[in-house]
Amino acid sequence: MQHYALYLCLGCLGATFLAAQAAQNPNNDQNAVEITSEPHHHLTLENQYVRVFNVEVDPNVQTQMHIHRHDYIAITLGDAEVSNTVKEKPPVTVHLPAGDVRFAQATLIHFVKDIGPEPFRNVTIELLQPSPNTHWDEDRGLEVLDRGTKQILFVKDGVRVTEFELQPGGTVPKQHHAGPLLLVAVTDLDLRENDATKVSQGPLSGRFKSGDHKWLPADYASAITNAGTKAAKFVILEFQ
16 A cells, blocks of 8 residues: 555656646647747738738747648748747757748747847748649749849749839839739838729738738739838739
């Protein structure tokens, strides 16, 4: 009977120790939360194509361990240095320049710590309808525009991702888009449109803060001009 009590006590102590160890270890499935419950990820848009989160982490602060169940694209809004810890892997230090655009494949369980002097800010775009067999006529390339550039960065899950940089007065020529678009402001923007269609559903004319985004419906077409006094950078995701 005494031996049984001793084993029972040791078992309780072992369970207590393991529970405490799990609570202190963020790299543990029991501590992983859904991305919608991670307090640094703020859901700002959701539709049949995407879920968009604006993320902000202060210096020396880390997110909770969280789960990405969908492939996603991350757009960094300012120079940042972070420590990225993926489940069951050692932390990796990553230097992210402003405007960095990356694709990450699900399922991903990780947490991020800001180890730089400035807040880490990005826009995380989950792709809810991946279409890897979708074909685009162009999937890479750099085009020189009137006082600007257009660079197709990549195509992932059927979504084409293009970066635009416009000097003041620079213009993106009018182009018809058969599918919907998501525009993400990397810098502050002051945009003007010419010959816009679908005006009633939200044209791009206006001012945007870094990190703002705009969803545009299918069959949108307009020339876009940087009406501001500073260089403008934005990223457009095209869907079919």
